[in-house]
Amino acid sequence: MANIAVEGSARARPMTAEEKKVILASSAGTVFEWYDFYLYGSLAAMIGAQFFTPFPEATRNVFALLAFAAGFIVRPFGALVFGMLGDLIGRKYTFLMTIMIMGLSTFLVGMLPSYYSWGIAAPIILIGLRMLQGLALGGEYGGAAVYVAEHAPQGHRGYYTAFIQTTATLGLLLSLVVILSVQGYINGAYPDMPVLDAAGQPTMAADGSPAMQKAFNAWGWRIPFLGSIILLLISLYIRLQMNESPAFKKMKEEGAASKAPLREAFGNWKNGKIALIALLGLTAGQAVVWYSGQFYALFFMQNVIKVDSFSANVFVAWSLILGTYGFIFFGRLSDNIGRKPIILAGCLIAAITYFPVFGFLTKTANPMLAAAQETQVTVTADPADCSFQFNPTGTVKFTNSCDIAKAKLYSLSVNSETVDGPAGEPATIKVGETVIASYDAGKNGADVKAATAALEEAEKGTDQAAKDAAKAALDAVKGVKGTFDKAVAEALTTAGYPIVAKDNTTVAKAEHVLDIFTGQKITIILILTYLIVLVTMVYGPIAAMLVELYPTRIRYSGLSLPYHIGNGWFGGLLPATAFAISAQAGNIYTGLWYAIVVALMTVVVGALFVPGGTHKKDIFADADQ
Incomplete structure (x- = not known):
């Protein structure tokens, strides 16, 4: 590939075909890396059943979510390690390292024996592989954003870096398409298989027959992971064809590279405050809006309003197809009016509209459940008997009668109110006029x-x-326990709650990927597309904004850490946090407050401290700073 001229005075020209090739190649490789990372999130429940078998179902689901979150928790550490390498040895070679680590880790998840074969070693290794994925992704995004921005013409950075922003959504879409395709084929071609217990023995259903599961749930989920080796080879080929960033080459030729990029980026207040402002005034709010619109919306449909997994994935996939152009639109718009107003407007609109939008999603996707929630359900309990049921490790047992009552109701997506009861008395649940005593x-x-x-x-x-x-x-x-569960189920059924899935004929269901042409399904897709448009508002301009905050010598290190703390911690932990808040409050919507509060914080901090006008900055003029 020919070398690209780097003189700052020439950057205002249109991008050449060669530069476009560089950017498209970089974006394609990043799509594959996001695909690898999202596979686990989309299949977390099935993987949890294979690797966290000995635990109760609720605890198993928490562990599966935490294994998903482990990849996010370590992302800032990957940002530090690979950010430093990117500023020391270059963008290209750091790219090659991150894609190798990500691709091989994903392939090994598909190869890893389950708990039935390897016991406790299997989930430990699984979490280790997830952490390697997170480390690789921590180095990936900053490199991609910097690499593209440093090739883009002056005045067009928002537009060209927006292609990098689409890669996260396209990676999710690719993972959903692969999962849906493989799932449909495997379940159609292979028979159901028995559900195994911790000892590897078949479990029994309530009627005494063996409990069965689809072939995809039992073993077919491994195929998308194993297939990622093909994407790894393609990505390596693409990245081996890429040249080094022109701004980095210019800096190295002039001997202006930083000898200690991490210390320079974070070891003094001048640069350290930029990272803090970028985190609280940009990436934290961007992250919660992004994960609410893509991940929590999917989690909410599957686990809260009881849309089956296949249908929920179909609806989200179509919303991604419809909404993805928003990244390009808002990236280009930010070149004209600035990055800051678009990002903060997206955070503000999300904070204002999340409650009505998710409420409308429930009424549309599961109207029977939404109607039943109009019935007053009250938990009466001694306040001392009620615990705060935030259990991030899944190891704490909540055995008090109040805890059992509230957990039972939330598992059935019942909105309830808790009122104080007599001291020392067991909690009761009142559904309409029916009162059920809980137990300790x-x-x-x-x-x-x-x-x-x-x-x-x-x-x-x-x-x-x-x-x-x-x-x-x-x-x-x-x-x-059985008497209590039966009494609650009968009372809620009488109140109109769809306790048994087969009795709920109003819940949205897609038989295949093109089965979307009804009023209910189109409305669901439009609701989800609205959430994706908010994602594109906050995420489309963010790469260019972060690049413009730092000089070339510490750009990779400087922007990677606030981005990955924001997205890895504020965003990546959102589903588990929102779930725990809603379970504690007894309301399926209360968990949205987490995203709303963080988004509003970003609006305030960003309005006060984030600089405006960065879209006019010439980032090539600072290569020697």
């Missing part, structure tokens, strides 16, 4: 143990009546 699982466990001991003692004697009484007592205490 700890006390019930002790009762089961005592009744079991009493039955064993009775079995030693010859009094059949005593044996029958002891057995009846044991059955009674063992049946407390």
